[in-house]
Amino acid sequence: MAATFFGEVVKAPCRAGTEDEEEEEEGRRETPEDREVRLQLARKREVRLLRRQTKTSLEVSLLEKYPCSKFIIAIGNNAVAFLSSFVMNSGVWEEVGCAKLWNEWCRTTDTTHLSSTEAFCVFYHLKSNPSVFLCQCSCYVAEDQQYQWLEKVFGSCPRRNMQITILTCRHVTDYKTSESTGSLPSPFLRALKTQNFKDSACCPLLEQPNIVHDLPAAVLSYCQVWKIPAILYLCYTDVMKLDLITVEAFKPILSTRSLKGLVKNIPQSTEILKKLMTTNEIQSNIYT
Amino acid sequence: MFVPCGESAPDLAGFTLLMPAVSVGNVGQLAMDLIISTLNMSKIGYFYTDCLVPMVGNNPYATTEGNSTELSINAEVYSLPSRKLVALQLRSIFIKYKSKPFCEKLLSWVKSSGCARVIVLSSSHSYQRNDLQLRSTPFRYLLTPSMQKSVQNKIKSLNWEEMEKSRCIPEIDDSEFCIRIPGGGITKTLYDESCSKEIQMAVLLKFVSEGDNIPDALGLVEYLNEWLQILKPLLLHSKTNSRVSRQPTEWEKFANYASDKGIISRIYKELK
Numbered sequence: 001m002a003a004t005f006f007g008e009v010v011k012a013p014c015r016a017g018t019e020d021e022e023e024e025e026e027g028r029r030e031t032p033e034d035r036e037v038r039l040q041l042a043r044k045r046e047v048r049l050l051r052r053q054t055k056t057s058l059e060v061s062l063l064e065k066y067p068c069s070k071f072i073i074a075i076g077n078n079a080v081a082f083l084s085s086f087v088m089n090s091g092v093w094e095e096v097g098c099a100k101l102w103n104e105w106c107r108t109t110d111t112t113h114l115s116s117t118e119a120f121c122v123f124y125h126l127k128s129n130p131s132v133f134l135c136q137c138s139c140y141v142a143e144d145q146q147y148q149w150l151e152k153v154f155g156s157c158p159r160r161n162m163q164i165t166i167l168t169c170r171h172v173t174d175y176k177t178s179e180s181t182g183s184l185p186s187p188f189l190r191a192l193k194t195q196n197f198k199d200s201a202c203c204p205l206l207e208q209p210n211i212v213h214d215l216p217a218a219v220l221s222y223c224q225v226w227k228i229p230a231i232l233y234l235c236y237t238d239v240m241k242l243d244l245i246t247v248e249a250f251k252p253i254l255s256t257r258s259l260k261g262l263v264k265n266i267p268q269s270t271e272i273l274k275k276l277m278t279t280n281e282i283q284s285n286i287y288t
Numbered sequence: 289m290f291v292p293c294g295e296s297a298p299d300l301a302g303f304t305l306l307m308p309a310v311s312v313g314n315v316g317q318l319a320m321d322l323i324i325s326t327l328n329m330s331k332i333g334y335f336y337t338d339c340l341v342p343m344v345g346n347n348p349y350a351t352t353e354g355n356s357t358e359l360s361i362n363a364e365v366y367s368l369p370s371r372k373l374v375a376l377q378l379r380s381i382f383i384k385y386k387s388k389p390f391c392e393k394l395l396s397w398v399k400s401s402g403c404a405r406v407i408v409l410s411s412s413h414s415y416q417r418n419d420l421q422l423r424s425t426p427f428r429y430l431l432t433p434s435m436q437k438s439v440q441n442k443i444k445s446l447n448w449e450e451m452e453k454s455r456c457i458p459e460i461d462d463s464e465f466c467i468r469i470p471g472g473g474i475t476k477t478l479y480d481e482s483c484s485k486e487i488q489m490a491v492l493l494k495f496v497s498e499g500d501n502i503p504d505a506l507g508l509v510e511y512l513n514e515w516l517q518i519l520k521p522l523l524l525h526s527k528t529n530s531r532v533s534r535q536p537t538e539w540e541k542f543a544n545y546a547s548d549k550g551i552i553s554r555i556y557k558e559l560k
Contacts, residue, residue, distance in 0.1 A: 143341050147342075192344060192346065205346060205357050206345065206346055212343065212345065213344075214342070221362065224334075232344075
């Protein structure tokens, strides 16, 4: 409870997330029916990694099955568009598998037949060098699914001889700084790297006390704990939907070791990107 | 599970483990930040589980350009071997249904690592106090039976107030009395589990409300210090430059958000 400035007493939300205390008590009083419902929901939310052709589940994690020297992960539609235009169009990439998952953010209630036009998470490797992997993840992976995703992709025997690069976006209002947010040159890049990542980033590192969460944080945490060299490039933007300027803000990464040798024709890629934008634009103004 | 930063796990036999409970006002976590930062404890490993919401950021205790780029995750372990202290810091909230498994994993690590005792820093909703509690100090302590045997005399000499029992179901007049810590997160679970597993555990908590909880954290650390004497007496005024307690660098931006609830609390809120 808290008294506001105007003297009314309101129930202040508890920052520590302990509103779920009731849940703890319920856990002790859980009936078999409650338990069944909870397990059913957990099964519905399970993350499954499927092989491309056969659509059967992979029996081991992706990186236990295939050797990997480089892994580039794009999370979010702008990062995905960047890799699509600049990296995937510069080489021949073969789909290896995809992750299927459902949560409340998915626009469909059908968990078994998610079409590829809806949010997806697909894994590719480079035909000319199959140890180079790429993941295009434009679906939201909920917090109870993030560790499952890690388990299915990285497995429980982490290998240190690979390099991970993660690209994602966040809204500029999440960026904490003593400057006024109006003066920030958005979109702009920041990076976070693990202890074992020895190369330099192409942009400044993320200043304290900024933090990252969701899937990018889950991957980076895993890499930090298991001493895998990894770098996260974070683009702070004021437009979260697909936007040309935001995607182009990732361009400095093209000159880094992470993407070395994977990008061929930049002008052509820029053209492809522009086309991608126009096909996704919804034509509307208040007069039509 | 505990994953060391170096190649081998450090020897924690006989150490005192300090840890926060994610509780109202994040007081325990703020107090841990203060302790780790002031004592300049060094990171020795991570407590990696699937129970906490993932988060990463750069070193919140950075003092130089060099150490400001070390990555920090949601559950890290620091130590000060000269004082036989080990500290666990938790920076995010629990994933649904995972708080009990976390307690089990944590206590099993406490046992296997050989830590002598655990001290949990926590807080409880101040609006849930009864009349007697309103008139007394806002600090309380709780000891597990095995801890009571070793420190009861010391605690008695400090004139501390033990956490009172209250009705299990407040609305029902004839319900039993038990220890309740509303707003304390996993505090009660940890306490109960430690009692049954015969782990020496002490809970130190303060009755607080949500808001600017940095003064509450300072108070809780002073309370702990009355017992452990690990820090020189702290100054209450956080703005003085000659402060004996060193606030983590990430708290610096708090000064610019005077009307806000503080950066740390915003960070922890963001993760809710």
